Amino acid sequence: MxxxxxxxxxxxxxxxxxxxxxxxxxxxxxxxxxxxxxxxxxxxxxxxxxxxxxxxxxxxxxxxxxxxxxxxxxxxxxxxxxxxxxxxxxxxxxxxxxxxxxxxxxxxxxxxxxxxxxxxxxxxxxxxKGQLQIDTDDPVKRATVLWSFKEWLVKRWFRQFGETEAEKLFEALNKVPPFTIRVNTLKVTRERLLSELETYGALPTRFSPVGIVLLYPQGVLESKWFTEGLFQVQDEGAQLVGFLFSPKPGERILDLCAAPGGKTTHFAQMMQNQGEIIAVDVSAERIKFLEENCKRLGIKIVKPLRHDLRTPLPFEPEGFDRVFLDAPCSGLGVIRRNPDLKWRSTPREILRLSNLQMRLLLEASRHVKPGGFLMYSTCTLTPEENQGVVEAFLEREKDFKVIDLKGVFGLESDFFTPEGYFLSLPHLHGTDGFFAALMQKR
Known part of the structure; x- marks a missing residue:
């Protein structure tokens, strides 16, 4: 057996x-x-x-x-x-x-x-095997079986993307995702690590200047390169969100829903280990992973804080140069990595999450300095959890304005919505699905 x-x-x-x-x-x-x-x-x-x-x-x-x-x-x-x-x-x-x-x-x-x-x-x-055919003329029912998705989600994405585009998305979400790492530029260059990881089939990522795809990743997490902190496992789309947030050395950053620290540690790299990052998360176990990642990567400016964001944070208002909210969401952009999300997600859950996201974004906004920046990010593709939350927030909080992300990092135009929001899509970019909106406090 x-x-x-x-x-x-x-x-x-x-x-x-x-x-x-x-x-x-x-x-x-x-x-x-x-x-x-x-x-x-x-x-x-x-x-x-x-x-x-x-x-x-x-x-x-x-x-x-x-x-x-x-x-x-x-x-x-x-x-x-x-x-x-x-x-x-x-x-x-x-x-x-x-x-x-x-x-x-x-x-x-x-x-x-x-x-x-x-x-x-x-x-x-x-x-x-070759004789079993999906015998229906209904495109929704056909796609439900062909691509193995719930019917409500097929209907939703047919409306949102159109049938042809949605089928490409279904196909991409059913593929095994690439094993992507982010080079720890505090310790090594991408060129050097590409050379050292050659036996793992190392290739540079298409968009991120610090990303590497490993075609043969087995054993790399037990290697000296990992234990010595030369890289962090992170999808290329998540890396791009970090570049769009664009923290600077010496700034004071508030990172909310931060653990296990993929984006947090990227922020610290971009800040050249100079400044301060308060990394907040509700889970003690996930904070432990964040602390372990910081130690392994040699990051010294992160201060973890366990706190439930449904209650006010223990800081004076307007105390941070930048605030980042990696909001809890339905996760439909990362189905490649978590296929069980197909079967757990429901329309009711999306509504519940959008209400929670708005609540957390309002708390996050209290801590942005005048002239400072607030980024709202998710790993889902639903308008209710993405631009819907941002637009409802902007309607309520008139002292914030949207920053058009198209000019921030030099990415191709198909990464951005007409409003200037970032949206990475598995079938277009080969990344997981991420949304990000950058706002500035007047």
Whole structure:
């Protein structure tokens, strides 16, 4: 019995009961000392791939069995998903291996009586693979199955982007994201690190001057380059947000919802470790990660503070040159990395978050000096959480004005909305989806 598949099934069973897929995977797989690096990588492919294509896999089970997958025993249902994912999406796994290992999986998990059903369904799929067609003329229902998204989200993005553009977005969000790092320019240049990481398939990023993509990243987080603080893992889109915020050496910065510190540490680099950054977060565990990252990267100007932003901050108003709010959001721009967000997000949650975001932005704005800057940023693509929040804020707070970001960093025009907001899109830029608006206090 392959332990990779066994651990993958264990993780998916726990995920069905609720919780973050990433945290469950860390606990069940990454911390399992009995698995090799290669086995953990295969388990990750199975777990996150199955979550990514869940709707399509369940549609396939229903077509082949004439049974609602929800009526199946959880072990059988999730084992079938894992088996079908290998048969549908992983050309490198032989059909016989995918079928036989899945049959053994249900036996190992105490469902021997279902092994014949599992074997028959998977072999039936192998015979009919090219014949299964999504037989509907409704473009929404077709896209829901083809790209494996909830129907409400397909409808929303069809309206927002148009059908052709939305399909490109769905396709991009279903791809495994690149492994991107940010060079710690306090310790090393990008040119030197590109040379030293050559065996990891290091390539410069397209837009960020401090970004590197690693084509073969396995083992790099155990390398001396990581432990010595020469880089931080960070998506290129997040790096661009940091450049647009543009903190200067010697400034006093307030960074809200800061942990685990990807953007915080980038700000410190840009400030050349000169000035002060108060990094606020509600989570003690995430603040611990922030502190560890600062120590590893050699950053000395960050002062962490645990605080719930739904209550007033313990500072005098108008005390910071720049304030950055990395607002909690639906996360629909980072589905590539967190495919379980497809199934957790709801329209009601987006409304709840937009109300919370407005509340946090109002608190953030109290601490900006006259002439200072306020940046609001999310990793989602919903107008209600992005420009909707900013425009409602500007309507209420007349002493702030929008700064057109098109001229701040020299990025291509398709990164920006007509209002001058930043919006990175996976299908256009190859980054995660980020939104940012920069405002100045009069």
């Amino acid at each position: 392959d332990p990779s598949r066994q651990k993958a099934l264990e993780a998916l069973l726990l995920w069905e009961k609720g919780g973050s897929l990433d945290l469950i995977f860390q606990r069940v797989v990454e911390k399992e000392e009995g698995l090799s690096r290669k086995q953990k990588a295969f388990a990750r492919e199975l777990v996150f791939g199955t979550a990514r294509w869940l709707k399509r896999l369940d549609w396939t089970i229903e077509r082949l069995s004439q049974r609602d997958p929800r009526s199946l025993n959880p072990v059988v249902r999730n084992a079938l998903r894992i088996g079908l994912y290998q048969l549908c999406m992983l050309d490198r796994v032989p059909e016989w291996a995918a079928v036989n290992e899945t049959v053994e999986l249900v036996k190992t998990f105490g469902k021997k009586e279902a092994s014949g059903f599992v074997n028959a369904l998977l072999r039936n799929f192998c015979r009919k």
